[in-house]
Amino acid sequence: MTDTKENKKRTSVELYELRQSIKRLEQKKSFNMSTSLISLYIPPGTRLSDIRSQLLDEHGTASNIKDKNTGKAVQAALTSIMARIKNMRNTENGLVIFCGMTGLNKMEFHSIVPPEPVGIKLYMCDNKFHTEPLREMLEPKTSYGLVIISRGGATFAVLRGNDLKIIRDEESHVPKKHKMGGQSQRRFQRLVEEAANAWYNKMAQMMNEIYLESFPVEAIIVGGPAISNSKYLESKAIDYRIKEKILGTFDVGYTGKAGIKELIEQAQDLLQDFELVKERKLMQQFLTHLGKDTGLITYGEKQVREALEKAAVDIVLISEEVDRITFELKCNSCGNEINDTVIVSNYEDYINNLSSKKCPKCGDTSLEIINEKDLVSELKQKAEETGANIEIISTKHEDGMVLYKAFGGIAAILRYKIYGY
Ligand SMILES: [Zn+2]
The missing domain is CATH 3.30.420.60 (eRF1 domain 2)
Incomplete structure (x- = not known):
């Protein structure tokens, strides 16, 4: 979940991905609901070496925390941050770091380059990650x-x-x-x-x-x-x-x-x-091609994927409601491989409940995630490989609802015809 884009204006798909990252972070809880998850907002211009020495102080203070497990978890998170930022550099917009032991006793570290400069330095220890200042930055501002x-x-x-x-x-x-x-x-x-x-x-x-x-x-x-x-x-x-x-x-x-x-x-x-003019123009372009039967559009996940494979896509249009993650799972008992798709807001629940999920073939509960794919990121990567643009379309307007409801949320405007028109 590290991203490196700085100050230049981000595309709709980059903002979408950041929004998805935030959604996932918001579902995370500390391993025993203790106040051991660290959220750290670093303003631009702050030296990371200074941050490290402040974290070292916090590390000392954490030894006074009454609950020994919590104290240890905070110290582990601080150590992890200090080690990581040693090799990082601050950016023109500053840095936001989330770190701590989450649900499955796993030490997680996420660093995000925010879309706007971090205003004030924040250090928070809680049983959840604090994403509010990041969310605020994502409000549309033309x-x-x-x-x-x-x-x-x-x-x-x-x-x-x-x-x-x-x-x-x-x-x-x-x-x-x-x-x-x-x-x-x-x-x-x-x-x-x-x-x-x-x-x-x-x-x-x-x-x-x-x-x-x-x-x-x-x-x-x-x-x-x-x-x-x-x-x-x-x-x-x-x-x-x-x-x-x-x-x-x-x-x-x-x-x-x-x-x-x-x-x-x-x-x-x-x-x-x-705010919505650009989105509506793109949708109008799509619908005009559709109405005139020019053969220069396609829609549906499978069709758009095919068109991308043929490098025939000019613009991919994806509804913001399409936020699916596909897991590739492998059964450790019988070797059976299956795919499972969830929406992003169920991501954490899915992972936490995986240990009780049964293999459809042998019935054992030893499924393991071997790969996970975010549909939008995947399409974005395919689009980049062939020079296609990708735009996220909201459902705040009628044309956006049409994309989501009538076309399954995924459509494309093509550079050339690929079907037998
Ligand atoms: Zn099995």
Whole structure:
């Protein structure tokens, strides 16, 4: 359960795998329900040698624990962590470590590179692992660029989760339109228009620079007085990559922070929908191929596996509800081999009850796990080998439910036809 990806944005399948790891960790209990399972959150920038010396102190303190078995178990876990992190290095996001004697008297060690930086150092000893801070990091957080643009000024902000940052607040020097009259009025108007154009161009460049370079965002929402009727967003000065990210425009009366706040309120529904836009687009692509009978899709576990074998897959779509683990078991009495599939939330129960499970052939209870496969990880590996992408689709929207219910949760969009169409 070690993973090594750092700071770059993780794909949906990587986040899915992390979520699965957390689900498994949450099912684990200490061997005798004692408070001997250690959860350790290490912030970035902390030296692991410093952590080791702190753990050494804890090791000393643990000898005072009243219950001798618990004390020994804590010390064993600490020793195990100290030995392991000797050969590890801290990452840009820090490290999260879980270690201790679990259910079957087994010393387990798991290290995870979190998807976001660890905020504060935590050391917890309990009868379970503490995964709450990791879970928190997995909440979806899209970054949005928010722009208020008007003749009088412009404000640029970035919104991520509940965190709003004003990046720039600019004032324009475009003169107000005065009433003059005759020749000088027309000349003055022309100068005002030139100044306004120059201002809008400058703001277009600023928008490009902010949202493509300094603060890259996934989507942009633009507000301003009568912005919905303005041609500003069609301007050539705005980079096409920015244009592609614009989700919508809203007429907003204010500028500055007040304008940004009003924009967020107006765009509330759009922001919520956007989280799922990418997933829905992929599903629409799949359903369009299906409807037009192009032969460029397939679905079902067996079919998708076959398509992957033929390197014919462009994108694998997997429902988040598909979380199966397949165990390969061998009977130590008669040598019989069987497969057993469980869902991830029953993983720990299954392992703990294995000793009472009977071999279907000889009836003995000496089955042993010789291999376990996580369906999604397995498909991911196959996808990587052939350059296919893999996307996890939630069931928070109708198209996601369709994938899960109508197509068994596994489908693929193909690069070329593989069946006799
Ligand atoms: Zn047997």
